Amino acid sequence: GESVGLHLPTLSVQEGDNSIINCAYSNSASDYFIWYKQESGKGPQFIIDIRSNMDKRQGQRVTVLLNKTVKHLSLQIAATQPGDSAVYFCAETQAAGNKLTFGGGTRVLVKP
Amino acid sequence: DTAVSQTPKYLVTQMGNDKSIKCEQNLGHDTMYWYKQDSKKFLKIMFSYNNKELIINETVPNRFSPKSPDKAHLNLHINSLELGDSAVYFCASSQNLVPQPQHFGDGTRLSIL
Numbered sequence: 001g002e003s004v005g006l007h008l009p010t011l012s013v014q015e016g017d018n019s020i021i022n023c024a025y026s027n028s029a030s031d032y033f034i035w036y037k038q039e040s041g042k043g044p045q046f047i048i049d050i051r052s053n054m055d056k057r058q059g060q061r062v063t064v065l066l067n068k069t070v071k072h073l074s075l076q077i078a079a080t081q082p083g084d085s086a087v088y089f090c091a092e093t094q095a096a097g098n099k100l101t102f103g104g105g106t107r108v109l110v111k112p
Numbered sequence: 113d114t115a116v117s118q119t120p121k122y123l124v125t126q127m128g129n130d131k132s133i134k135c136e137q138n139l140g141h142d143t144m145y146w147y148k149q150d151s152k153k154f155l156k157i158m159f160s161y162n163n164k165e166l167i168i169n170e171t172v173p174n175r176f177s178p179k180s181p182d183k184a185h186l187n188l189h190i191n192s193l194e195l196g197d198s199a200v201y202f203c204a205s206s207q208n209l210v211p212q213p214q215h216f217g218d219g220t221r222l223s224i225l
Contacts, residue, residue: 032211043116043202043216044155051211087153093211098143099168100214102155 010107019077021106023090026071030092034100035064035075038087047075047088077108085110115139116217118203124223125193132189133220135203143167144186145204145214146178155202161186162209190222198224 013019025033031052036044050057050064050073057064063076073090087107091100116137125131137144145168146158160168164180175191190197200221204214 034213036216038153041218043204043218046213046215049213089155091155098206098209098211098214099157099160101157105153105155 009104010109012109012111013080015082015110015112016079019075019080019084019108021075021077021088021090021108023073023075023103024071025073025090025092025103027092027094027101028068028071029094032093033064033066033073034091034093035062036089036091036102037084038089038105040086044089080108080110082110082112084108116203116205116215118201118217118220120220121218122221122223124225126225127193127195129193130189130191131193131222132187133201133203133222134185134187135217136185137203137205137215138184139205139207139215141205141215142183142208143206144180144183145206146186146188147202147204147216149200149202149219151199158201159186159188167209193222193224195224198222 034049035047037047038044048059048064050066055066061078065074087105089105090103093100118135143162145160149155158172159178161180177189180186200219202219203217206214
């Protein structure tokens with residue numbers, strides 16, 4: 001079936017460096033994409049989202065890039081901090097219903 | 113002032129028992145969801161309700177029965193618990209069914225002995 005997936009299960013990054021988390025999706029009908037951050041013992045926390053009519057969206061220290069041609073989504077975190085250590089999930093949905101399909105998650109470890 | 117709250121946070125019980133998890137949101141949202149997260153962190157939707165009406169039922173065994181007494185509450189009752197039910201269950205809510213961020217609770221860790 002259609003799925004959303006991530007290339008790297010674990011990403012180690014030096015504090016202060018930029019992080020890039022990648023996500024591939026297979027459903028070409030997907031039109032809304034979202035990134036979540038999950039810290040240990042907590043629920044997923046919304047970071048940023050993007051709709052299919054855009055290819056880039058920026059937030060505070062985060063940027064999401066969407067390449068519909070190759071069905072690829074990425075999350076860039078600038079100047080990674082220890083508090084950014086968490087598991088990051090991409091998710092996608094299409095049209096009405098708001099049924100999110102989650103990718104498998106990437107663990108980001110920030111080294112001091 | 114927690115937006116989406118679940119109780120209990122931890123639930124340890126024997127196989128075969130029946131248990132319930134409660135969820136409440138104070139965001140004024142119309143839509144609520146239950147997700148299951150397995151030991152490999154994979155998150156999968158189970159149910160969604162919109163204005164107390166069941167919208168999504170993702171091939172979940174009928175031992176799982178969600179109940180929405182009002183828009184602000186979505187409870188999950190599980191009958192005849194099995195070992196494979198061990199997981200973290202997350203409740204979430206969103207304003208409505210239009211694609212948008214969902215707000216998650218902090219989860220209920222269910223452990224079956």
